Amino acid sequence: MKKITLIIAAMMVSLASFAQFEADKFYIGASLSNFDLSYNGLTKGHIGLQTKGGYIVADNLMALCQLSYQKTENVPYELSVGVGGRYYIEQNGLYFGASALFKHRDSYDDLLPSVQLGYAFFISRTVTIEPEIYYEQSFKNHKDYSQVGLRVGVGVYLFRDAKQN
Numbered sequence: 398m399k400k401i402t403l404i405i406a407a408m409m410v411s412l413a414s415f416a417q418f419e420a421d422k423f424y425i426g427a428s429l430s431n432f433d434l435s436y437n438g439l440t441k442g443h444i445g446l447q448t449k450g451g452y453i454v455a456d457n458l459m460a461l462c463q464l465s466y467q468k469t470e471n472v473p474y475e476l477s478v479g480v481g482g483r484y485y486i487e488q489n490g491l492y493f494g495a496s497a498l499f500k501h502r503d504s505y506d507d508l509l510p511s512v513q514l515g516y517a518f519f520i521s522r523t524v525t526i527e528p529e530i531y532y533e534q535s536f537k538n539h540k541d542y543s544q545v546g547l548r549v550g551v552g553v554y555l556f557r558d559a560k561q562n
Contacts, residue, residue, distance in 0.1 A: 417488070417490075417517075417519065417554065418453060418456060418457050418459075418485045418488060419453065419456050420453050420454060420455050420456050421453065421556075422452070422453045422554050422555060422556055423450075423451070423452055423453075423554070423555040423556075424449070424450065424451035424452070424453065424459060424461070424552060424553070424554055424555070425449070425450055425451075425552070425553045425555065426448070426449040426450075426451075426527065426550050426551065426552035426553070427446070427447065427448050427449070427550055427551060428446075428447045428449075428527065428529070428548040428549060428550025428551070429444065429445065429446060429447075429548065429549060429550070430444070430445035430446075430447060430465075430467070430531075430546055430547070430548040430549075444467070444468060445465055445466065445467035445468070445475075445548075446465065446466050446467075447463060447464070447465035447466075447548065447550070448463065448464050448465070449461055449462070449463045449550075449552075450462055450463075451483070453554075457484060457485040457486075457488065458482065458483075458484055458485075459482060459483040459484075459485075460480075460481075460482055461480065461481045461482060461483060461494070461496065462478075462479070462480050462481075463477075463478070463479050463480075463481070463496065463498075464476075464477070464478050465477045465478075473503050474502075474503065475500060475501070475502045476500070476501045477498045477499060477500040477501070477509075478498070478499055479496045479497055479498035479499065479511070480496060480497060481494060481495055481496025481497065481511070482494065482495060482496070483513075485517070490516050490517040490518060490519070490525075491514075491515075491516050492513075492514075492515055492516070492517060493512075493513070493514055494511075494512065494513035494514075494515065494529075495510070495511070495512050495513070496510070496511045496513075497509070497510055497511070498510075498511055498533065505537060505542075507535055507536065507537045507542060508536065509533045509534055509535055509536070509542075509543075510533075510534050511531060511532065511533040511534070512531070512532050513529050513530065513531045513532075513548075514529065514530050514531075515527050515528060515529030515530070515548075516528060516529075517552060523553055523554045523555065524551065524552070524553055524554075525551065525552040525553075525554070526549070526550075526551060527548075527549070527550045527551070527552050528547065528548070528549050528550075529547070529548045529549075529550065530545075530546075530547055531544075531545070531546055531547075531548060532544070532545045533545075
């Protein structure tokens with residue numbers, strides 16, 4: 398009897414987690430990055446703010462757009478805009494992301510491919526805390542402008558039709 402109860406509970410948990418990343422949902426997120434937990438060859442002491450919007454086009458697959466602002470100690474500002482996608486692995490919240498960013502600084506513009514690995518930890522049915530490790534590859538000067546770091550964000554998954562919620 399305990400085995401049957403355990404199997405039924407496991408099936409219900411897997412069905413509940415499957416519903417989180419199903420098609421036809423919207424996503425809104427914001428994150429803070431760096432906190433001196435990133436590295437590139439030029440900057441010291443920096444913090445960034447990133448906003449994201451997305452739509453889950455198929456189960457486990459999200460299309461994203463993003464806008465970010467970064468302030469560093471030795472550069473007045475840095476703005477970037479980008480598009481990308483996210484794939485949720487095995488419906489457990491672990492995801493892999495890829496994007497292309499156009500970055501503008503006071504002294505240069507750059508196009509950077511970026512990859513991310515993160516986890517969407519649900520604190521309610523629709524709200525997540527999302528720690529993420531990222532890497533941005535610069536084509537201008539690999540040593541100085543490429544960056545690896547950590548972001549911590551909050552995401553909200555919204556149903557398209559209010560009846561589904």
